[in-house]
């Protein structure tokens with residue numbers, strides 16, 4: 001019997017994407033709508049409508065696989081740390097399953113991305129794969145032997161909300177002290193405050209008292225602009241050391257990078273070089289590479305997770 005098509009949903013802070021994974025595990029995007037982020041009823045009505053509109057792609061036994069920002073509590077199934085207010089403390093999988101009359105799985109998007117990369121992307125053939133999300137913020141996921149490591153509290157891989165390991169960086173031979181910035185998570189000095197695209201902007205501001213977008217900073221770095229070069233020099237130290245530390249702890253032999261910064265190939269190459277300098281034993285093999293699924297890794301991974309659970 002062939003495997004049923006999987007209904008895939010990517011739920012972001014501003015959009016809902018709908019896709020289908022066929023029996024050969026190929027993903028096709030079918031629809032995208034703005035998400036009614038503050039109303040549970042409007043949200044469930046729209047999802048039901050989107051699935052009904054594309055029902056020709058699915059069968060009665062098609063499960064629903066959801067990738068979303070935020071964490072699913074492993075013990076209760078409740079959502080927390082979600083950027084979609086309508087999901088606050090909802091048991092998303094159970095409640096949607098009752099409404100849609102289908103099996104529903106929900107998982108964190110960084111974990112889903114890492115699973116997709118480990119099974120079919122840039123982490124294939126590696127026993128332990130760490131997914132490092134460098135988007136507007138910093139996230140992560142861990143996959144071992146082709147399975148997501150969820151951990152006791154669902155937070156495995158969240159390396160962005162721990163302290164930067166360095167408070168001093170070397171810039172052109174000079175040592176510079178950096179402040180530990182307050183993080184929206186309530187802690188002080190999280191990597192997230194310097195590590196993602198927003199963090200890069202914070203760092204540039206801290207070092208040069210100058211406001212610039214991450215895209216602009218990276219463009220100027222590639223044009224050898226001195227200030228931007230210093231910012232990236234500091235960024236590679238601040239991100240490279242915790243990433244090396246993460247590799248030491250998890251035993252990952254491959255780090256796949258997702259999020260907007262993953263598309264800057266020279267930056268990820270430079271990050272790999274930085275990390276190689278910090279791990280206890282560097283190898284000739286690339287450790288840090290851009291992910292293969294820049295846009296739909298979350299959906300892909302959620303669908304593969306549904307396959308693992310439901311066939």
Ligand SMILES: [Zn+2]
Pocket residue numbers: 160161162183184185186187190192
């Ligand atoms: Zn934090």
